Amino acid sequence: MAKKGEGCAHITLKSTESDHEYHTIKNKKSNPERMELKKYDPTLRRKVTYRESKSSK
Numbered sequence: 001m002a003k004k005g006e007g008c009a010h011i012t013l014k015s016t017e018s019d020h021e022y023h024t025i026k027n028k029k030s031n032p033e034r035m036e037l038k039k040y041d042p043t044l045r046r047k048v049t050y051r052e053s054k055s056s057k
Contacts, residue, residue, distance in 0.1 A: 007027055008028065009026055010023065010024075011023070011035065012053050013035065013037065013053070014050060014051060014053045015043075015048050017041065017044060017048045017049075018043045019043070020041050021053075034052040035051070035052040
């Protein structure tokens with residue numbers, strides 16, 4: 001049985017156009033490259049690109 005949290009990491013997705021950020025979990029074994037997603041930015045009230053940034057932990 002797999003151990004809890006093995007291969008997964010907590011990441012921060014930062015907006016490319018504002019200071020807003022999302023926090024999520026990513027499987028580093030299946031997705032070793034940095035994530036880039038289009039998500040809703042509530043400060044700008046539209047969809048923008050969010051990129052994975054280095055976590056402070």
